[in-house]
Amino acid sequence: MLFVLLMILPTSIAIKVVRNPILDGGFFAVLALALAYLPVRVLVNSVTAILGKISFSMYLTHFAVLESFSRLGVSALFPRGDISSVLYFFCVVAATVLVSFFLYKGFELPWISCGRRIIGKLERGYTPSPTHSLRMTPNFLFVEEGKKNCH
8 A cells, every 4th residue: 555655646745754764664674563463454454465465476376467468468558658657557467366375375385284284294193004015196196095185
């Protein structure tokens, strides 16, 4: 939201708002702590919780979305200008959220679950004996013969 506000403000005002990275970092740290202890419904809700969960996927996919928009000619639909840039920004964010949500559900969650199962086995002291037969699965994980893979 701060990014959009800074895009809309005239450049002279925006530069004065973001003037000291250390003070700004301190401000956001205090804001994060305040929101942790006194959540404001506008900033702490189910939408922001989902965005927090998919944020790593968004980080990884936003360049692919930008490149796809460029190659498909979507970026050419937005002429140069302030309002067009803001609209383009929101289109990129919407597409990135959509792609990231499906990657999170279809890729990240299954692997997080797999990692939890592996950690659970390690924490319980699971050590396969040398006589266990292992087979290699298509995704290159070794699993015990007769056991299901992490998926």
